Amino acid sequence: MFFDFESAFRELENLRNEIDNIFNRSNYYRYSTFPLVNMYENNDSLQLVAELPGVNKDDINITLNNDILTLSGKREEKKYAEKVETLRNERSFGNFEKSFRLPVLVKKDEITANFADGLLTINLPKAEEAKPKKITIQA
């Protein structure tokens, strides 16, 4: 049987690239920082949802600077007892800050935010010029 070294190495190289791609796409490597955020868009508004379980409402700051929305704050760790041994430690604590570039212009004065069950929802109504317009053909 004839064994083609060159094509064997090419196959290996392809395999390696594919594995790299899987890791690049997985959420573990790409989004390991707190908090995790989803962004949604409809015709009238943008909605940003962030996972902030255990964070006090007063410890969350939301600022908008031009088209950059920044979410910052602090997540305090609760002490459960004097003498404890940690068996698992998967949750993260401390200061956090994340910024997002908004894809469209929004009405700055009409932004609202709601925090319930550890989920923060920021509603950002689109500016009139960012809303889709239907254009009728005259003739």
Place this chain on the structure above:
Amino acid sequence: MTELEKREQKEVTTTSAEQLTDAKNSYKPDVDIFYGEDKLFIAMDIPGVKKGDVNIEVDENNTLIIKAKTSFKEPEGALYKQFGIGNYYRAFTLSDEFDKDKISGNLENGVLEITIPKKEEAKPKKIEIKV
């Protein structure tokens, strides 16, 4: 659900305890576990879950199973997603030293706290020896 969204779901780990019950279509929440002198504390992040939608049970194999149902209605039109919205499932094997009839839980602001006391005979005792 699109292929990409499926891939972004956190994997549900299958430890021996977790294989006992169907954990499909659930997310694996992050957890901290602390072992105290007379109790075990579990803190679990389950954002989107309201009080009354959490089920904590211990089965005949001494497996602590936590299931939680989300109340968050996901908006349409995702631009990007770093987390999936859905129910939560996690399970752990408890050792015999814990009193499974005295488990208590509290849900506050998306964090579930579970306390499991040790059985009386398993608590550390101070023994004084007079010589």
